[in-house]
Amino acid sequence: MRRILRALFRHSPCDTAMHSLGHQIIAEFYHCNSSHLNDVDYIRQIMVEASEQAGATIVTETFHHFSPHGVSGAVIIAESHLSIHTWPEYGYAAVDLFTCGDSVSSETAFNHLRDKLESGQVSTMEMHRGQVDMMQSNGRPVTHKPELKAV
Amino acid sequence: MRRILRALFRHSPCDTAMHSLGHQIIAEFYHCNSSHLNDVDYIRQIMVEASEQAGATIVTETFHHFSPHGVSGAVIIAESHLSIHTWPEYGYAAVDLFTCGDSVSSETAFNHLRDKLESGQVSTMEMHRGQVDMMQSNGRPVTHKPELKAV
Numbered sequence: 001m002r003r004i005l006r007a008l009f010r011h012s013p014c015d016t017a018m019h020s021l022g023h024q025i026i027a028e029f030y031h032c033n034s035s036h037l038n039d040v041d042y043i044r045q046i047m048v049e050a051s052e053q054a055g056a057t058i059v060t061e062t063f064h065h066f067s068p069h070g071v072s073g074a075v076i077i078a079e080s081h082l083s084i085h086t087w088p089e090y091g092y093a094a095v096d097l098f099t100c101g102d103s104v105s106s107e108t109a110f111n112h113l114r115d116k117l118e119s120g121q122v123s124t125m126e127m128h129r130g131q132v133d134m135m136q137s138n139g140r141p142v143t144h145k146p147e148l149k150a151v
Numbered sequence: 152m153r154r155i156l157r158a159l160f161r162h163s164p165c166d167t168a169m170h171s172l173g174h175q176i177i178a179e180f181y182h183c184n185s186s187h188l189n190d191v192d193y194i195r196q197i198m199v200e201a202s203e204q205a206g207a208t209i210v211t212e213t214f215h216h217f218s219p220h221g222v223s224g225a226v227i228i229a230e231s232h233l234s235i236h237t238w239p240e241y242g243y244a245a246v247d248l249f250t251c252g253d254s255v256s257s258e259t260a261f262n263h264l265r266d267k268l269e270s271g272q273v274s275t276m277e278m279h280r281g282q283v284d285m286m287q288s289n290g291r292p293v294t295h296k297p298e299l300k301a302v
Contacts, residue, residue, distance in 0.1 A: 021238060022245055024177075026278070030285045060213045064227055074225040074232060076215055081223065085231050085249070087172060090286040094173055096247065098236070121285060125278075127177070134181045134272065135241040 021130030022080060025097040025106050029113070031120030032093055037086035040065035043073060046116040050109035051075045051082055056099070079104045084113075093117055098129070172281030173231055176248040176257050180264070182271030189239035191216035194224060197267040202226045202233055205260040207250070230255045235264075244268055249280070 056077035063073030074083040080098040207228040214224030231249040
């Protein structure tokens, strides 16, 4: 599994050679620690840690605990977002890591979440978002998400 | 295009016959109205409207305007989430519609956003999240996200 993941992340998070603006990892974490999946504070903490360790700039975050179980939440980062939905009763978490630019390491965020959720089985898909040849760029250079500044 | 979309949404939002917990529409909206894409209040409004019209229960939402341009945000719903990232300079928005259960119409949310962003070209992908045969269900029935209650 580790070897598969290394191969998956061999490319930079947002490969401008692919002529896209964003990069998304769709991760299915199975066989997780169910008590972690039902702990909203823990989920918030590891999502924030994943964002920080990946080198992302956190803009805002929101997390919610459902009754009787399950957590949903998202961290909005200057470079897009990280989201999570958990089903403790099935030991499963659905995670999306959407990043732009080459300053954020999706691999680091992914590894942190896999380890902290104690996931025993992982399935991933990655995709490029925003194909530049489909856009109205008017000859301007392709950039990632604009810099975060007070507005 | 309309015919393609009708075909895309012929199935229910979360087809339990597919043995999955969630359903995700990954939508690429090209050739949008750029001034809409740079208006955080407008983006928040149409995302909330999309959630409501789809029959979702809104838990919380967060949106941010970047300088000099661009908006990122998410609506956390009891049935998962809707997220958006916009690049006004390219007339492009990346939208994810992640839903669970069969009470929310992803098609309605999708159509509302396409119309309100005035997108001239759309690319979509849909996927099922959380394959039940990968889970530790212990023989329990498959359910969507638990009911939203005060906790």
